[in-house]
Amino acid sequence: MVDAYFARDPIRIVVELHSEDHFRFKFWRARIAESPPTEMSPVIGDILHNLRSALDLMACDAVRLAGKSDKGTYFPFSNTAAELPEQIRRKNFDRAGSRAVRLLKQIRPHRNGNEGLRALHDLSNQDKHQMVVPVAWGGRLDLSGLMPDADPKTFNEIKNWSSRLEDGSIVVGTPLDYGPPVGAIVKADYFLLLFYPETGAGNEMVHFLDELCRVVENILKLFSGEADEISS
Template sequence: MTSENAETPPFVGPDRKIDRAHHHFYQLEDLLANYRSKVNLHYIPISHEPNSWKVSIRKPPIECMLILGDLAHNLKSALDILLCDISRLRRRGCSVKSIKYPFAKDAGTFERMLTGPLKDNAWRKLGSDLVTAISETKPYAAGNDDLYAMREFNNTDKHELLQPFTVMASIQVTSTAMLDYHSRKINEGLGITEYETDMWGPMAGPFVALADGETIHREAGMPPPHIDLTPEKFTPIIRFPQDHPVLGGMELADFARRAINATTAVVDQLRQFRSIQSVDINPQGC
C-alpha cells in the first residue's frame, strides 16, 4: 500500500501541523522570556569620537530563528495537506504530488494564476467552488499579509538560516532637560516610540527606541546617556530589519502569533469542503 493510499482522516493532518506550530510558539516565548530576564544594555564610549557612545545589546540566541523556521514549515505544510485532503475526498486515486496551496507576490499575479496553465496550478482542478474560496483568502502581499509573510519566511528558511535580529531597547527618558517639546524628540535626535508619545514630564517621560549598534552623540558638558536613558529599566524589542521587503519591522513573537492565526483561519474557512462534492471537477484528474 502506498503512503498516498494510507489515508489519515480528512483535516487531521492540518490540525496536527497547527498544533505543532503552537508548540513551537510556546518554545519561542520561553526562549525570549529567558533572554529578556538576562539581557543587559550598555553604552560603550567611542574612543575616537568625544561625547559619543555606541548602544550595545546582546542579541537573542539563534535558536529563535530555528524555532521560527520549524513553525513556518508546519504552517505551510498544514495548508498543503489541507488541499491534498480535499483532493482525496473529491477524487480518490488522484495524485496529490503536484498540489500545493497557491501564493503570489501580489493580487495581479494571483489573478493570472487563475487563468494560467493548469499544469502549473493543479489546485484549480479541484473545483470552481474551492478556487473561489481560496481566492477569498487573498494569499498574496497586501491581501493577507500575515499568511504571505509566513510563506515568505518558510521559503527563505529552506535556502538560508535567517539571522534578522534588530534588537531595540524601549527606554523611558527621565530628565525633562533632555526633551524637545516642539520636535517631540530627545535632544540628540533620537525619535520617541509612537505608542508612548503622550507621556511627558519628569515623572512619566516619553519612551525612546534605541537599536543595537546605534550611536548616541551629545554636546560637551551633557551627562552620559546612562544618566537619563536608564539601562536598568528597558524592554528589549526583537524585530526583523526594517528594510526586509516582507517581514520588515515585525517583532518575532508577533510574527509567529499572526502566522498561526492566519493559517488557522484558512483551515477553518476551507473545512466546509469536507462534505461538499464539486460538480465541475476536471474528469482527467490531477
C-alpha cells in the same frame, strides 16, 4: 527561550564619551553582550515549515474531496492578484473545483492581499536557503529625569526612537554637558524581530508567529466548514 534571553540582560544603551578632531561629546550606544541564541533559528524554521505544510495538506484534502488526484498539489501563492489564477493552475489547486478556488481568492494569498500569509510564504522560502535569524531591536527610551530641559519635539523624537541594534550602534549623540553622564545606562524596550532582507522590514517575533498561527488556523477552519460544498 525569548524570556530567558532577555532575563540575562543582554542589551544595554550606554552613554559613552567620544572624541573626534579635538571635540568631545557623548554617544548613547547599544552594547550587546549576547546575540540572540542561534538555537532559536531551527525552532522558527520548524514553526514556519509546519504552518506552510498545513496549508499544502489542506490543499491536497480539498482536491481529494473533489474526487481528483492530489499529486503535485500545493497551496498557491502569487506576487500579485493578477498572477493568482496562473499559480492556482500550476499548483494544481484548480482540481479542487470552483467553490474551493473562490474561497482561495477570498483569502488573497499574494502581496497587497493577505500580508501575513504572504509573509509566511516568503519566510518559509527564505528558511529553505538560509536560517531565519531573529535580530535585536530597540525602542521607546525611558528618559525619566534624563533630559528635563529638552524641547518637547526633541524629547519625543528621542523617546520614541526605534531601530535595529548591533553592538556599538549609535542611538543618540549629545554635547558633553547635556543629558545623562558618561557611563549611565538608559533604559529601553527590547525585542526580537523577524527580518526580511529583501525589504528591510520585519515584525516582532513572538507576536508575529502567534499571528501566523491564527491566520493558518482560520484558513483551515474556513475550508473545513465548506467541505461538503467542495465535495459535492
